[in-house]
Amino acid sequence: MSDSAYRVETTSRLAQWKIENFASCTYRKSDPFKIGNWNWHLSVEKNRILSIKLYPEISNLTREQPPIASFIIRVLCSVGDRKALVHPGITDKPLKNNDDFVWMIGTPLTGKFIIDVEFLDLKAASPTGDEPYSIWGQGFIQKELNAAAIATLGRMLSESIHRDITINASDGSIGAHRAVLAARSPVFFSMFSHDLKEKELSTVNIPDMSIEVGQAFLSYIYGNIQHDQFFPHRLALLRAADKYDISDLKEACHESLLEDIDNKNVLERLHNASLYQLPKLERSCMRYLVKFGKIFDIQDDFNSFLQWADRELIAEIFHEILATWKGF
Structure with a gap:
């Protein structure tokens, strides 16, 4: 055997x-x-x-x-x-x-x-x-940061200590510190290093981000995000990480999104994996759908997905299906 x-x-x-x-x-x-x-x-x-x-x-x-x-x-x-x-x-x-x-x-x-x-x-x-x-709900971020530094940066954010920049989200504003933002993101660094309107007006407008996501985003940047902030906003944080070139946040979202793929989210995860170039997530979604046969359980959703998904991604899916069925 x-x-x-x-x-x-x-x-x-x-x-x-x-x-x-x-x-x-x-x-x-x-x-x-x-x-x-x-x-x-x-x-x-x-x-x-x-x-x-x-x-x-x-x-x-x-x-x-x-x-x-x-x-x-x-x-x-x-x-x-x-x-x-x-x-x-x-x-x-x-x-x-x-x-x-x-x-x-x-x-x-x-x-x-x-x-x-x-x-x-x-x-x-x-x-x-x-x-x-x-084991899938622990504060993985805190394990990698010094507790004293986290507490200090967290106080700067929560108590608005000498804040000098305002983040305007779609439904509210949050105070922050340009030095911290610039140190964590090359995009923010560029904004505040050149004579752009963000530097002149001391504001950053992010109309595609809600205030809740903005607070979670800043909490990550300042090193004191909690699981109940991070978990429900992973996809929005992934978009922000990609937009502002914060690679460790992007990888944290990537790793977390790998952990709970299911019938309800696998197609959305697959789309975002392709969009943001997350190879492990894309492979895991493909395996879940094709190798594990879950594509049979969500046929209606999959048919709808085919109507709007990226053509190259659809081609990859059917290539995976053919390769799997050939070896079955």
């Missing part, structure tokens, strides 16, 4: 195991696959009924910080018709060993089928004893 029989394909939050032929087996265990901080296994056992297990690989990390998982698991019985058996779903369940999640299926399965696991969240125990925290 080929190694591919045990391989699980993954994106950041999705795992799929294709079972080509299980008729002659009573038990099969997948190769390890990585989701979040942990390596995982799926197993299938056929006795009187079929049982499917999902569990983390035993390690020091698993013993010290066992994953607390929320996920949806499905069995897709055929790719074309997408007939599926769907588990009711798991929310915040600690998984330590191979008996913590067992799905007993009474319906007999014949021929090829796919086990599809979509992780909605993964939490780990806090080292300080606080409530478990989501």
